[in-house]
Amino acid sequence: xxxxxxxxxxxxxxxxxxxxxxxxxxxxxxxxxxxxxxxxxxxxxxxxxxxxxxxxxxxxxxxxxxxxxxxxxxxxxxxxxxxxxxxxxxxxxxxxxxxxxxxxxxxxxxxxxxxxxxxxxxxxxxxxxxxxxxxxxxxxxxxxxxxxxxxxxxxxxxxxxxxxxxxxxxxxxxxxxxxxxxxxxxxxxxxxxxxxxxxxxxxxxxxxxxxxxxxx
Amino acid sequence: xxxxxxxxxxxxxxxxxxxxxxxxxxxxxxxxxxxxxxxxxxxxxxxxxxx
Numbered sequence: 665x666x667x668x669x670x671x672x673x674x675x676x677x678x679x680x681x682x683x684x685x686x687x688x689x690x691x692x693x694x695x696x697x698x699x700x701x702x703x704x705x706x707x708x709x710x711x712x713x714x715x716x717x718x719x720x721x722x723x724x725x726x727x728x729x730x731x732x733x734x735x736x737x738x739x740x741x742x743x744x745x746x747x748x749x750x751x752x753x754x755x756x757x758x759x760x761x762x763x764x765x766x767x768x769x770x771x772x773x774x775x776x777x778x779x780x781x782x783x784x785x786x787x788x789x790x791x792x793x794x795x796x797x798x799x800x801x802x803x804x805x806x807x808x809x810x811x812x813x814x815x816x817x818x819x820x821x822x823x824x825x826x827x828x829x830x831x832x833x834x835x836x837x838x839x840x841x842x843x844x845x846x847x848x849x850x851x852x853x854x855x856x857x858x859x860x861x862x863x864x865x866x867x868x869x870x871x872x873x874x875x876x877x878x879x880x
Numbered sequence: 881x882x883x884x885x886x887x888x889x890x891x892x893x894x895x896x897x898x899x900x901x902x903x904x905x906x907x908x909x910x911x912x913x914x915x916x917x918x919x920x921x922x923x924x925x926x927x928x929x930x931x
Contacts, residue, residue, distance in 0.1 A: 680903045681910055689900075713908040731909065744912040745901065839905070843889025846902030857891040860902025860913065870894050 668878050670703045670871070675839045675849040676785065677712040678768045681745040681756075684789040686848040686861030688752055691786075693867035699875050707782040708835040709769040710847050716764045720800055726762045749793070757795030770828035771805055771819060780812040787812065853878045 674690065676683035694703050716726070727738035742758045749756035768788050775784030787808040791799040798804050802823050809819045822828060839849055846859035850867075852874035858867070896902075896913060903910040 677903075682901045682903055686900070710905065712903055712905075741910075745910070748899070748901070748912075841887075842891055843893070844905055847905055848902075849905075851891060855892060857889070857893050858896060859893065860896055861900040862894075862896040862913075863899035866894070866897055866899075873894070 667702060670699065670853050670875050670878060671706060672703060672853075672871070672874075673706045673708055673851040674782075675708040675710040675835065675844060675847055677710050677847060678765045678785060678788045678792060679716070679762065680710075680712050680847055681742075681749075681793070682861040683848040684756075684793050685745065685749050685752060685754065686850070687782075687786055687789065688754055689861065689864045690848075690850065690867050693864055693871055696868065697871050697875075699871070703871070705782055707772060707776065707785055708839065709772055709832050710836060710839055710844070710849065711765060711769055711832060712847065714764070714766070716762060718764045720761045720763045723758065723760050723762050755790075755794045757793060760792055760795050761797055761799055763800040766829065766832065767802075767823060768800070768805065769832045770822055770826075771809060771814075773828035773831040774818060774822050775809065775812065775814055778812070778814050780814060784809060784812055784814070 672690070672694070674687070676687065691705070694700055694705060697703060713730070723742065724735055724738045727733060727741065728735055733741070739758060746756040746758060768785075772781045772785045775781035788799070788805070791804060791808065796804065805823070806816055806819045810816050842849075842851060842857065844859060848861055850858040850870075852858075852870055855877050856870060856874050858870055862870075898913050901910060901912040
């Protein structure tokens with residue numbers, strides 16, 4: 665007898681701090697699940713702020729400019745997420761670079777073609793939130809892809825063109841159609857959804873609920 | 881890309897607790913969830929400051 669597998673679809677952006685925290689919590693919940701071997705995690709892209717310039721700037725000044733807050737307010741906002749990241753044992757550098765993420769998200773789709781889209785995004789997030797000032801550089805993105813088995817020439821080709829931009833737009837439209845209001849946006853078994861990042865316990869409960877639903 | 885769904889979602893949304901947060905898909909602002917704060921899928925959504 666064959667049991668249906670549970671598919672978990674996640675929409676996220678490299679730039680999104682809660683997506684970074686959520687990725688680790690959801691991965692942990694899946695790994696700890698008794699059904700881990702029968703769960704497929706799929707990454708989809710969501711560009712949180714398409715208006716971020718393609719020139720690199722820094723998070724505090726970006727938030728001041730984008731949201732009209734003071735530098736101290738910008739840092740206080742960051743500290744909220746940093747506190748939860750630290751509690752989860754994750755590096756979280758407040759003074760990190762920021763840049764338009766469309767190139768990164770296109771590469772996630774290239775990664776998906778090689779079965780490594782999720783770890784590719786996770787590796788980009790680790791570089792970014794770990795504070796690598798070169799996190800957005802093409803040679804960094806190429807290095808991360810090569811480490812996961814993505815051919816360098818395919819990465820360079822994608823970066824030199826607008827390849828996969830349509831896939832980023834399609835993912836965006838799909839999430840809108842499903843009613844996403846917050847990212848990360850997680851859909852379990854095509855039936856349940858979580859908008860935003862929640863606790864490890866709640867991710868675990870959501871997985872159990874979705875598993876029971878599809879095996880009802 | 882700040883658009884909203886035109887039809888009801890086919891999904892059942894699971895309410896989230898205080899230990900987390902979200903980034904609003906329309907504004908891009910990121911918010912930490914608090915025990916006394918409504919999440920992105922509550923009846924009357926509120927958007928606090930960026931995280």
